[in-house]
Amino acid sequence: MPVYHVLLFKLKPGVSQEQIDGFCEAGRQMVGKVPGLRDFQVGPALAVTAHRAKGYDMGVVAILENVEDMPGYGLHPAHREY
Template structure:
């Protein structure tokens, strides 16, 4: 399994409804892209204060590395990126393999 996770810092002026629309568009990819099993998202809520101004995060679960690799250039993903990326000031994405126990 592969976890594809990231954090977003939205541009000034992007409101809560626009942020929710971004994440709904991302969540809607589940079922449209083979091997994308799940997507979760939320607002930063820790008192630790290590978010470096990133306000929201997401985690996607893919069944295999190959599915993740096919997702990256997938037309559905490209369409969602066209909607989401212009609203972002910064983004970090990181992937890890999660061994099956």
Template sequence: MIYHGNRFTIKPGTPAERLEQALESLRNQGRQIPSVRHFTVGPDYGGEYDYGAVFAIDDLDGYWEYLTHPAHLHTDRIGLPLVDKFMSFDITDDPDPEMGAKIAALHQRRYDSDPELTRLVTDLGEYQGSAAPGQHHDQ
């Protein structure tokens, strides 16, 4: 099982209705993407981020389905322009010592095939973690 998470802060002055549309789009990912087993979207407590989302996915094939699903693409397009700081992370019980590099490779493959997405993440004030472009985590 892979738990893929995002933590983020919102740009000052973001209209409440646009923020709620983006959060609802994240929830919709959990409802619509077949490979998502469980999900949580809501306020992030105990840190420097405003909101977070966690999606439980069985394996790398499911992770790729999650990354490339139209519901995820929609969230990227409407949500990323509202975000200032973004952190992604993955937690897994898979014993494969290359899992971090494999996850990073899936994200890089997605960026390589989608210049608009790459522009959206490049425009973020800060982006770090497992899904950040050019990041490779071997553990």
């Protein structure tokens, strides 16, 4: 059964769009490198729901094959660098 690992975070002031784009791309590039990582989605709140974001700027959803993949995901060098 897949595991959905969800994170919300706030960006530091002054973060450029180029930095955000690089962050998003680096996350997506972990798929295929980290065993068990099936999909990785990252992006800003949707404009239609941004008023409910409670100050969070970005969200991440990492989909892993199963719960047994979580420890390896957290310790994998690509994830730690990310």
